[in-house]
Amino acid sequence: MGKQNKSALSEQDGVSQNEMTSSSSIESIKQKRKTQPSAEDLIAAILKGDITALSRAITLIESKSAAHLEKANTIIKGCLPHANKSIRIGITGVPGVGKSTFIETFGMHLTRLGKKVAVLAVDPSSSITKGSILGDKTRMEDLVKNEHAYIRPSASGDSLGGVARKTRETIILCEAAGFDTIIIETVGVGQSETAVHSMVDFFLLLKLAGAGDELQGIKRGIMEMADAIVINKADGDNVKKAKLAKVEFNRALHLYPEKATGWQPKVSLCSALHNEGITEIWELIEKYENLTKSNHYFVHKRNEQNKFWLMQTIEDRLKSNFFTNKKIKEALQQQLQLIEAHQTTPFAAAEYLLSL
Amino acid sequence: MGKQNKSALSEQDGVSQNEMTSSSSIESIKQKRKTQPSAEDLIAAILKGDITALSRAITLIESKSAAHLEKANTIIKGCLPHANKSIRIGITGVPGVGKSTFIETFGMHLTRLGKKVAVLAVDPSSSITKGSILGDKTRMEDLVKNEHAYIRPSASGDSLGGVARKTRETIILCEAAGFDTIIIETVGVGQSETAVHSMVDFFLLLKLAGAGDELQGIKRGIMEMADAIVINKADGDNVKKAKLAKVEFNRALHLYPEKATGWQPKVSLCSALHNEGITEIWELIEKYENLTKSNHYFVHKRNEQNKFWLMQTIEDRLKSNFFTNKKIKEALQQQLQLIEAHQTTPFAAAEYLLSL
Numbered sequence: 001m002g003k004q005n006k007s008a009l010s011e012q013d014g015v016s017q018n019e020m021t022s023s024s025s026i027e028s029i030k031q032k033r034k035t036q037p038s039a040e041d042l043i044a045a046i047l048k049g050d051i052t053a054l055s056r057a058i059t060l061i062e063s064k065s066a067a068h069l070e071k072a073n074t075i076i077k078g079c080l081p082h083a084n085k086s087i088r089i090g091i092t093g094v095p096g097v098g099k100s101t102f103i104e105t106f107g108m109h110l111t112r113l114g115k116k117v118a119v120l121a122v123d124p125s126s127s128i129t130k131g132s133i134l135g136d137k138t139r140m141e142d143l144v145k146n147e148h149a150y151i152r153p154s155a156s157g158d159s160l161g162g163v164a165r166k167t168r169e170t171i172i173l174c175e176a177a178g179f180d181t182i183i184i185e186t187v188g189v190g191q192s193e194t195a196v197h198s199m200v201d202f203f204l205l206l207k208l209a210g211a212g213d214e215l216q217g218i219k220r221g222i223m224e225m226a227d228a229i230v231i232n233k234a235d236g237d238n239v240k241k242a243k244l245a246k247v248e249f250n251r252a253l254h255l256y257p258e259k260a261t262g263w264q265p266k267v268s269l270c271s272a273l274h275n276e277g278i279t280e281i282w283e284l285i286e287k288y289e290n291l292t293k294s295n296h297y298f299v300h301k302r303n304e305q306n307k308f309w310l311m312q313t314i315e316d317r318l319k320s321n322f323f324t325n326k327k328i329k330e331a332l333q334q335q336l337q338l339i340e341a342h343q344t345t346p347f348a349a350a351e352y353l354l355s356l
Numbered sequence: 357m358g359k360q361n362k363s364a365l366s367e368q369d370g371v372s373q374n375e376m377t378s379s380s381s382i383e384s385i386k387q388k389r390k391t392q393p394s395a396e397d398l399i400a401a402i403l404k405g406d407i408t409a410l411s412r413a414i415t416l417i418e419s420k421s422a423a424h425l426e427k428a429n430t431i432i433k434g435c436l437p438h439a440n441k442s443i444r445i446g447i448t449g450v451p452g453v454g455k456s457t458f459i460e461t462f463g464m465h466l467t468r469l470g471k472k473v474a475v476l477a478v479d480p481s482s483s484i485t486k487g488s489i490l491g492d493k494t495r496m497e498d499l500v501k502n503e504h505a506y507i508r509p510s511a512s513g514d515s516l517g518g519v520a521r522k523t524r525e526t527i528i529l530c531e532a533a534g535f536d537t538i539i540i541e542t543v544g545v546g547q548s549e550t551a552v553h554s555m556v557d558f559f560l561l562l563k564l565a566g567a568g569d570e571l572q573g574i575k576r577g578i579m580e581m582a583d584a585i586v587i588n589k590a591d592g593d594n595v596k597k598a599k600l601a602k603v604e605f606n607r608a609l610h611l612y613p614e615k616a617t618g619w620q621p622k623v624s625l626c627s628a629l630h631n632e633g634i635t636e637i638w639e640l641i642e643k644y645e646n647l648t649k650s651n652h653y654f655v656h657k658r659n660e661q662n663k664f665w666l667m668q669t670i671e672d673r674l675k676s677n678f679f680t681n682k683k684i685k686e687a688l689q690q691q692l693q694l695i696e697a698h699q700t701t702p703f704a705a706a707e708y709l710l711s712l
Contacts, residue, residue, distance in 0.1 A: 075706060080698050165703055172701065213623050216611075218574055255572075295674070308694045308704045313706035318674045321710075339662045344663045347521055348429060348671035354677075 007336065008129035039071050043078035049178045051150060059168050062155045079176035084302070086175045087289055088182045090196040092222065093206030094213065099185060099230045100139035102206060102272040105138070109278045110181050110246055113150040119143070120170055122186045122196050123154035124163045150179060161316050164195040171199065190220065197225045198305050201298060202285055205229045209238055209245035217252075224256055228266045228284055235271035242269050261297045263288055327356055395427050399434035405534045407506060418511045432525055435532035440658070442531045443645055446552040448578065449562030454588045455541060457629040458562060463496075464632045467504040474535035475499070476526055478542045478552050479510035480519045498518065499527035505537060518671050520551040524665065542580065553581045554661050558641050559652060561585045565594055565601035573608075580612055584622050586642055598625050615655045619644055621680050639695065664688050677696045683712055692710035 037056070043051030048242075060072040093099050107117045119140075136182050143149045155166035171182055186196045190195045197203050205217070205226040217223040220304060234242035258264070267283055270277030291299040335349035344352075393401075393412070408526040416428040438662030446613045449455050463473045475496075479710035499505045511522035527538055539552045553559050559656060561573070573579040585605050590598035614620070622640055626633030648654040700708075 076701060077704070080701065084698055169701065169703065303696055307692065309702035310691070310695065310705050313703055314678065315671070316710060317706065317710055318678055319671060322670065322674055336663065337664070339666065340659055342440055345432060345436065345525065345670055346665035347525070348433070349666050350673065353670060354574060354673055 001327075010220055015129055030085075033160075039074040039078065042075050046075070046079060046173060047082055049267035051177070053130065054150070054173055054177045055152070057173050058066070058152060058170050059106060061166050061173075066088050076172055079173050083172040083175035086171075086180045086182050087202065087285065088171060088184065088200040089285065090184050090200035090203040090301075091206060092186050092188060092193050092196065092203075093232075094188060094211075097206045097208055099206060100245050101185075101268070102230075104140040104184060105278055106271040106281065107143045107149055107183065107274050108146065108277075109282060110138060111146050113282070115144075115148070115180045115181045117146075117149045117181045117183060118174040119149065119183045119185065120153045120167055120174070121165055122160075122167050122184060124157065124160040125187075125193055136146045150177075151314050153252070157177065160191055160195055161312070164192075164199065165309075165313070168199050186221070191223055193220075193225065198308050200286055201301065202227045204281075204285075206232055209241040209251070213297050218255070226253075226265055227263060227288060228260075228268060228281070229268055230268050230277075230281060232270055233275050234269035234270055235276065239269075259289075261301070262295055263291055293334070311315070328353060331356055398431050402431070402435060402529060402533045405436055408535045409527055410506070411508075413529050414508060414526050414593040417522050417529075419526065420472070426708070428525070431530055435529050439531035441526040442527075442536045442538050443558065443641065444527060444540065444556040445641065446540050446542065446556035446558075446559040448549050448564060448698075449588075450540050450544060450546060453562045453564055455543075455562060456630055457590055458586075458626075459539060459541060460496040460499050461628040461631050462503055462637065463499045463635055464502065465631075465638060466662055467502050468500075469638070470537045472504050472506075473499075473502075473531040473537045473539060474506045474508070474527075474533075475539045475541065476523055476530070477510035477712065478510050478512065478516075478517040478519055478523050478540060478548050481543075506530065506533075517668070517680065520548075520555065521665075524555050526686070533600055544576070548603045549576075549578055554664050557648070557657065558644055560637075560641075562600070563587050563605070564589055566598040574611070579605075579608060580608075582621050582668045583617075583619060583644060584624060585609070586624050586626055586633075586637055588626055588628055590625035591630050591632065595625075600606055613702065617644075617648050617657070618651055619647055684709060685711055 028310070030280050036195045037053070042053050042057050046057060056073065060075065061066045063072070068276065082173055091099060091103065103119060107119060110117050140151060144151055152170065155163050155170070157163040157166065158324060167184065171184075174182055182200075184196050184200055203225050207213075207217075207223060207229055209231050223229070231242045231249070246267045253265050253267065256265075268277060268284060270281060272278070287324045293299070323332070331353055335344065335353060338344040339349055340347060355356060393409070398409050398413050398573055402413060413431045416424045417429065419425060419428070447455060447459065449458075453712075459475060463475060466473050472655060484647050495684055496507060496576065498508055508513065508526065511519050512528070513519040513522065523540065527540075540552050542548045542555055545574045559581050561578060563569075563573075563582070565587050579585070587598045587605070602625060609621050609623070612621075624633060624637055624640060626637060628634070648657070679688070687709055691700065694700040695702060695705055
């Protein structure tokens, strides 16, 4: 068993290439590698800001082995009292909007302000494509090399719920390791934006001017979630179009009732490529943080998010426990046939299945 | 027990005022009232088209007494093989759009074509206001008196799920009683439109020209569900505005991918008050019926709806069984406090609660 654990860890260590190599506690972990660092060792190292330990612990969270998950839970529990001291920022936008360039420029700006930045991703499609949106780190050349930044690709998984859970737990570890700014990237795949929205303090929607997808944003409910809309690539010939788009988005945002935060969502222009408008975006987020911390909405929202994930996890588990039961599976097929033959109703069939 | 049943039935009979008084089997039911008509008696009478029996059976469906519900289930089962031969039409629209007038004019048109029309409603708010959208029958004067029409106000209930279930079962009884056109009205209260959409073959959205709520329709996902948008009150000075609105709605409808039905949603103008455009709307629904019956989508959609209600009922019951458990209720409060104090995560709390 010990051997199996070790090989699984070694194999997955290959994935985490963003490890700092200057920490003193790494050596002690390397020494222990043959004997497996204990959960306590990893907690202690994470709290010292050790990136290798952080990566190893995240790998445990992402593992499918029950022993790994038990260890991961111990580590999470140990890190929890030291977590929660960060601002969590969600970033979404369609492919081509320049998310990677934006995160690179934005992240570099934050590190220059003395922030420690962790960049995570929620990409449920990564289990299919075997690559994630952050997989291609060459698109964030400077940030990858920056010792105050930590980039971790999306966990893979069969379900959005699974991926989201792993990311939520990863946030805790990153915060315990001293990262005070957590950026969570997602693309608009299914419900991934809703999942990210429900794990961040601030939700930023990246847009292009004149892309004509304003109504899509309304339709899919994304605009409603946005605390800020940032129109990227507002440079050169694009500036005029971007300014017009700003007016339009501002109008669209007024469709929505005032948010419980007391915050009126803002529209901002930037050119991530030319490092323009980035300062303003961070100032905007700071304003949001100040407002919601002074009116206590910041903590309230995190509590509501925790409640949401608790309920969601219970519901998912209740359903999967029920529907993966072999007896139910068979009876369900029979009941569906009876319904199709007009011999029973969906409600009577449900009662019957629940009585098994 | 017999006496209790009787008084409950008598009391609720007062609610169903839309009973025909010319059927021969009524007398036999009246005779039996003191001894309670059996489920078999009611089934036989419903299949003969007896409206009093239909109303009494629906009252059983809406009852909270377990004995009544058992009897209702027997009646539904007996009616099921004779149901399903109808077109089910959902109608929604904001207050003021003229739903009652539309249903009155549309329903009268259908009865002149030889149809038998049942009008039901899904209005989860009726439990609060103690009245339903169809409660004020004076707004449908002619239809109420029409012997080929049956109007039943919304069931009341604590939850949309409960109201929707009762309406779904009422549809079965109405169909078994020979009603070939079922109209289900709803107002945009919470998720009631989604509930109605998932129990009808054709979903009709009533609109006014120039109301400026086009984006609301997109935002709330109602436009996506519509098989037809009918712009009402297209008369007098309104005609020009209505024609412009038709162009706009047509454009908005093209935002959505082609429907699995193969049907491209249509926009139509009418004036329910002046009985204009009503023929065209029915022709449109007939076209839809012909198309979806020839490409087999009609039956496919009903099967999918049944599957949806089966799954939905199971999920609702799994959740309510879990969360109404006293032990869980108490432990849940404790876990929420632990989460708030950063002593556990939502996921660990969920595991713990599920293990109880």
